[in-house]
Amino acid sequence: MKKALSAAGLGAINGPQHLIELAGKNGFEAVETSGSALLKIADEQGVETIDTWLREAGVTISTFGLAVEWRQTDEKFSEGLADLVRQAQLAKRLGVRNFCTYVLPATDMNASQFMAKAISRLRLCAQVLKNEGIQLGLEFVGPHHLRTMWKHPFIWTMEQMLDMVDAIDEPNVGLLLDGFHWYTTGATSEDIKRAGVDRIVHVHINDARNVPVEEVLDNDRLSPGEGVIDLTTFLQTLKDIGYEGAVAQEILTKEPPTEKPEVLAEKAKNAYEKIYATLS
Amino acid sequence: MKKALSAAGLGAINGPQHLIELAGKNGFEAVETSGSALLKIADEQGVETIDTWLREAGVTISTFGLAVEWRQTDEKFSEGLADLVRQAQLAKRLGVRNFCTYVLPATDMNASQFMAKAISRLRLCAQVLKNEGIQLGLEFVGPHHLRTMWKHPFIWTMEQMLDMVDAIDEPNVGLLLDGFHWYTTGATSEDIKRAGVDRIVHVHINDARNVPVEEVLDNDRLSPGEGVIDLTTFLQTLKDIGYEGAVAQEILTKEPPTEKPEVLAEKAKNAYEKIYATLS
Amino acid sequence: MKKALSAAGLGAINGPQHLIELAGKNGFEAVETSGSALLKIADEQGVETIDTWLREAGVTISTFGLAVEWRQTDEKFSEGLADLVRQAQLAKRLGVRNFCTYVLPATDMNASQFMAKAISRLRLCAQVLKNEGIQLGLEFVGPHHLRTMWKHPFIWTMEQMLDMVDAIDEPNVGLLLDGFHWYTTGATSEDIKRAGVDRIVHVHINDARNVPVEEVLDNDRLSPGEGVIDLTTFLQTLKDIGYEGAVAQEILTKEPPTEKPEVLAEKAKNAYEKIYATLS
Amino acid sequence: MKKALSAAGLGAINGPQHLIELAGKNGFEAVETSGSALLKIADEQGVETIDTWLREAGVTISTFGLAVEWRQTDEKFSEGLADLVRQAQLAKRLGVRNFCTYVLPATDMNASQFMAKAISRLRLCAQVLKNEGIQLGLEFVGPHHLRTMWKHPFIWTMEQMLDMVDAIDEPNVGLLLDGFHWYTTGATSEDIKRAGVDRIVHVHINDARNVPVEEVLDNDRLSPGEGVIDLTTFLQTLKDIGYEGAVAQEILTKEPPTEKPEVLAEKAKNAYEKIYATLS
Numbered sequence A, B, C, D: 001m002k003k004a005l006s007a008a009g010l011g012a013i014n015g016p017q018h019l020i021e022l023a024g025k026n027g028f029e030a031v032e033t034s035g036s037a038l039l040k041i042a043d044e045q046g047v048e049t050i051d052t053w054l055r056e057a058g059v060t061i062s063t064f065g066l067a068v069e070w071r072q073t074d075e076k077f078s079e080g081l082a083d084l085v086r087q088a089q090l091a092k093r094l095g096v097r098n099f100c101t102y103v104l105p106a107t108d109m110n111a112s113q114f115m116a117k118a119i120s121r122l123r124l125c126a127q128v129l130k131n132e133g134i135q136l137g138l139e140f141v142g143p144h145h146l147r148t149m150w151k152h153p154f155i156w157t158m159e160q161m162l163d164m165v166d167a168i169d170e171p172n173v174g175l176l177l178d179g180f181h182w183y184t185t186g187a188t189s190e191d192i193k194r195a196g197v198d199r200i201v202h203v204h205i206n207d208a209r210n211v212p213v214e215e216v217l218d219n220d221r222l223s224p225g226e227g228v229i230d231l232t233t234f235l236q237t238l239k240d241i242g243y244e245g246a247v248a249q250e251i252l253t254k255e256p257p258t259e260k261p262e263v264l265a266e267k268a269k270n271a272y273e274k275i276y277a278t279l280s
Helices: A015-025 A035-045 A048-058 A073-077 A081-094 A111-130 A158-168 A179-184 A190-194 A231-240 A261-275 B015-025 B035-045 B047-057 B074-079 B081-094 B111-130 B156-169 B179-184 B189-195 B232-240 B262-276 C014-026 C036-046 C047-057 C074-079 C081-094 C110-131 C157-170 C180-182 C189-195 C231-240 C263-276 D015-025 D035-045 D047-057 D074-079 D081-094 D111-130 D158-168 D179-184 D191-197 D231-240 D261-276
Strands: A002-006 A029-032 A058-067 A098-103 A135-140 A173-178 A202-203 A246-249 B001-005 B028-034 B059-067 B098-103 B135-140 B173-178 B198-204 B248-249 C002-006 C030-033 C060-065 C096-104 C136-141 C173-176 C200-205 C246-249 D002-006 D030-033 D058-064 D098-103 D135-140 D174-177 D198-207 D246-249
Touching: A002 A015, A002 A058, A002 A261, A002 B189, A002 C246, A002 D074, A015 A029, A015 A035, A035 A048, A035 A058, A035 A081, A035 C002, A035 D015, A048 A081, A058 A081, A058 A246, A058 D035, A081 A098, A081 C036, A081 C081, A098 A173, A111 A135, A111 A158, A111 B111, A111 B156, A111 C081, A111 C263, A111 D058, A135 A158, A158 A173, A158 A190, A158 B111, A173 A179, A179 A202, A179 A231, A190 A231, A202 A231, A202 C036, A231 A261, A231 C200, A261 D030, B001 B262, B015 B035, B015 B047, B015 B262, B015 D002, B028 B248, B028 C030, B035 B047, B035 B059, B035 B081, B047 C110, B059 B081, B059 B248, B059 C110, B074 B081, B081 B098, B081 B111, B081 C173, B081 D030, B081 D081, B098 B111, B098 B198, B111 B135, B111 D111, B135 B156, B135 B198, B135 C060, B156 B173, B156 B189, B156 B262, B173 B179, B179 B198, B179 B232, B189 B232, B198 B232, B232 B262, B232 C096, B232 D081, B248 B262, B262 C096, C002 C014, C002 C060, C002 C263, C002 D015, C014 C030, C014 C036, C014 C047, C014 C263, C014 D047, C030 C036, C030 C246, C036 C047, C036 C060, C036 C081, C036 D081, C060 C246, C074 C081, C081 C096, C081 C110, C096 C110, C096 C173, C096 C200, C110 C136, C110 C157, C110 D111, C110 D158, C136 C157, C136 C200, C157 C173, C157 C189, C173 C180, C173 C189, C180 C200, C180 C231, C189 C231, C189 D111, C200 C231, C231 C263, C246 D081, C263 D261, D002 D015, D002 D058, D015 D047, D015 D261, D030 D035, D030 D246, D035 D047, D035 D081, D035 D191, D047 D081, D047 D179, D058 D081, D074 D081, D081 D111, D098 D111, D098 D174, D098 D191, D111 D135, D111 D158, D135 D158, D135 D198, D158 D174, D158 D191, D174 D179, D179 D198, D179 D231, D191 D231, D198 D231, D231 D261
Parallel strands: A002 A029, A002 A246, A029 A058, A058 A098, A098 A135, A135 A173, A173 A202, A202 A246, B001 B028, B001 B248, B028 B059, B059 B098, B098 B135, B135 B173, B173 B198, B198 B248, C002 C030, C002 C246, C030 C060, C060 C096, C096 C136, C136 C173, C173 C200, C200 C246, D002 D030, D002 D246, D030 D058, D058 D098, D098 D135, D135 D174, D174 D198, D198 D246
Antiparallel strands: none
16 A cells, blocks of 8 residues: 655645655655646646656655536536546556546435536546546545535445446546545445455545544544544454555645744654554 | 336236227227236247247237346345346347336435445346346436435436436446426426437336326325326427337326226226327 | 538539538538538637638538548547547537438458457547537448458447447547438438437438449449439438438549539429428 | 356356355356356246355356357347347346457458457447446457468457457446457567456356467366466555456366366366465
């Protein structure tokens, strides 16, 4: 399982190059970053610029965020497609393994119609990515407060997301499994085993405060190891079923951290080393 | 547009043979009936028995009801599949054009998860039917009282159903368009044109009482021409866009009608003649 | 059935604007033209320029050629995709109904592997077009000399192409039916009926010399009515099954015609009037 | 990687029960057997009979042969579907992981049309199996003499089969990788790595005579370890990429072996132990 860094939790990161350098300096093997930003860089400076950053840092890119707007109108969705095609081509060129997006647990739209729309749109994204040999990871989002933040309940459990993945019905679609949502939905080691390694595209870790699980807030996360999530069980199960992809830190907080990115990246390094040391 | 009869509204119909005979005697070109019942007859008496009924009555079968249980558990759904395969083969043999099912406008399940499940299951039904050259028609159900009869809203408009059809994403899936649901959802001639002839698999007609549309009850329908639905506009639009399939009478009532099927079928004949005479 | 013009057979046509004007002046309702060319014009001059041409001529665009390279390497195919997305968006904006491409009857590749590749690639094109409500038409190519022009036989009959369409398995894919290939494959009125109106996306007409059908050359076509193809039966059958799309003239010749486009367009006008007058 | 036995190479095996017993007695964890035969047994004696055999032998069933006739007419194919549905349900009940079929490297049909047909038919099989959580494995067949045994070349390499799998485009379809075909197509360790563990459904081993590879005959196989195939590299690569499915012995010979099944099963045991001992 590859240690990976995202910008979330590192404070004032100054673009992808900065993230890649910090990852390399702190023993991370991969980063999760913005395909839009990298496409702009590739267009302006040439893709070789990015190659150089990655090579010098000894880092790969595991994941791009899915930049297409699949949650609003048909028109908005269509507008982003040409760019998605170009990002997918860049991703293939750079060896990026997957694009990921999250699915909120409630919606103001008619929930069933929105599911039908989401399935059609994410299927087309998956088809475009499949053509470049890239996977699409869908993240279920568990915190209780979000389940009632919009008018109608949508989906938030791993099982529900797997039903959505089944309905999309493309070979390259699976889960982005975030330990925070695993925890806030009361999921277990068994749920991960039941999903199976073939359906896990990408993994996030971070931690949750020691409050009743119903009160855990999505944007109030802790660094891995500072909270109550049993990340050893989480990662050990992933390892046991043969997961070999990236495990990226993603720490969402109300206020950006005030420490320097260099300090925060070293903190991440130490947190990962500590947790990985508990795995057999 | 082929005049067609279903058993709904004909009272004490004594099986498919009876329906076929009444259709033939009253100038109907087609019937909508039960594939399960006909499969049983074909198994026990040979398919030639059904051939004879149809030939002697000068009638075809346009539609079988989709007998698979796609609304409950995965297990229940699977149980019906082998029979669906056999019914589809019988349907091909008999020249049946489509299988149809209705989709209720509310559900006790999580609506979005149920949509994902429904899409996966109905897709498999469509795939099985496609192999025999048969279409699948999905009926949206409009009456207001049904929209709140179960815990969560599902879908009830033509546009929502077309989104569901798109998400199923098989070439042989389209609408069963029932004039009653067209009326109770406030749909127009324009909606039919926008859907387009390629997406209309089967059509139902009947009529609605002269009460506020919000109070129209699903199981309190009238014979075509006895109520307030503008069936001339409905059918003229279908004719104008080139619909050439069946238009079946389906009259759902609280109590079965007390008149004899022979009388009710003749009444249907007269109702159809009267409405068809208004079409240009 | 909409009378339509393509540039093929009109000599020195000076771009899409010229084609659109000639179509309008000669009673054609639609044109088949290059999406690549129109995308360039839209990018440089604004889509309103094209709107004006169409409005002033009283003409629509029925068809764009599929500009993606789906016959070579995976890389070549991918390169054209972002442009396809943009052409599809332009097509939707302009009311274009379909994109079409032809499939040669022989190949230097392993024929079965090329079929698998073609299915995967054309499916992705269809998926992109479907998102904009546009169809994909595939043209089978009949002339005998082409069937052995490359190492391995591919497909050339209507039935074979429908098998390919089935294998692509998207709701918006069907036939481009060219009277020349209908003739050179010995197809009949029955074959058109069997295909059915739902599977015919676009139609071409032109004519063939009075030589044994095995000797008819693909690039030696005549104007409609000048040769031996029974275009009355061809078009009458299409009309009878309810085809309401475009019927575009496409005359491929060894040497470009020497007459002026204005003369050739008027000739086309007269040819169409003569044939359409034979239809009931 | 689970050691598995098929009946091929064990001589006069007396039905599935016999195979299961021999597997258990000789340290095999799984068997590959006939779904048709087991469905008949389940229908006649109850599925619990099979449960008992498996439990007492300490063996699972990894694989059923795909019993549907997908290589002939549409009618023949349809005939087998209802049974496939029932076999898939039995397979789920028994914990069977996949159904497999082989694809011959030449055909008397038009090769590209047959590919289109095969894709449509195998896709429907995959869809039925997917509904029960079961995979479909497709075996490419390498021996040179078979490539010209029928009129037109079809596909025979791993890469070609993966193109076919892509065109089928269902999440549960992948390769049955047989060491014999790996050897006779000149495939390497790299090819296995490029395919990736997600696309390998089932594995066969056996061995080839020490003759030029062009002269190796499909039905003249040796026991694993008796020939020239580098099974250590083959299996080590599979192990390295994380393959954890079954590795079944399948020895096709011109004449059935004359030794007793008990002797042959023990021979298989020893062969497997010897090869597995070479793996790191």
